[in-house]
Amino acid sequence: EAGVTQFPSHSVIEKGQTVTLRCDPISGHDNLYWYRRVMGKEIKFLLHFVKESKQDESGMPNNRFLAERTGGTYSTLKVQPAELEDSGVYFCASSQDKVYGYTFGSGTRLTVV
């Protein structure tokens, strides 16, 4: 089966611009998660979708971040406007059920200059 796909793999944008990251989960996985790792820190949870609904968005840092999952398939994470501290690697993961563990994508490395 195809894994979790993320794109772009890298993005370099200027402060104040908008960037949209995309994640395609494994087909049939209702659970989709976004995580990010900023320099030198551990990977941290951002939010969790069950199908198209936001189950838990307690990790979203502020209202400059907007995640959507229309139709319960792929998800987008938009950062608008981007700030320097948003730089990091954004990971997406999907799961059929948490007892089966998570499958992660390769991540999107975002650099805000």
Next chain:
Amino acid sequence: KQEVTQIPAALSVPEGENLVLNCSFTDSAIYNLQWFRQDPGKGLTSLLLIQSSQREQTSGRLNASLDKSSGRSTLYIAASQPGDSATYLCAVNGNQFYFGTGTSLTVIP
């Protein structure tokens, strides 16, 4: 709030040596624990998944143990190889998925 700690932060060993990576967590109310490997510039590759009811899991040269009551897991790598060089991450699955900061492993040929 769950806190996950990995020790050591970095480890360098000669090829062929057996080694142990440690992971500790503060909240034992977990569904499972997963060990991942991350190569530079790459994503996370799942190595082993241990359910909360299990004590250990094995895959090839890797063996992971879980002691939920004491909040500890270890990843044992037998007969290490240069290709094992990577960052190893422990993640605990409770109401959210919490990661440790990882152990950076270098296996010297």
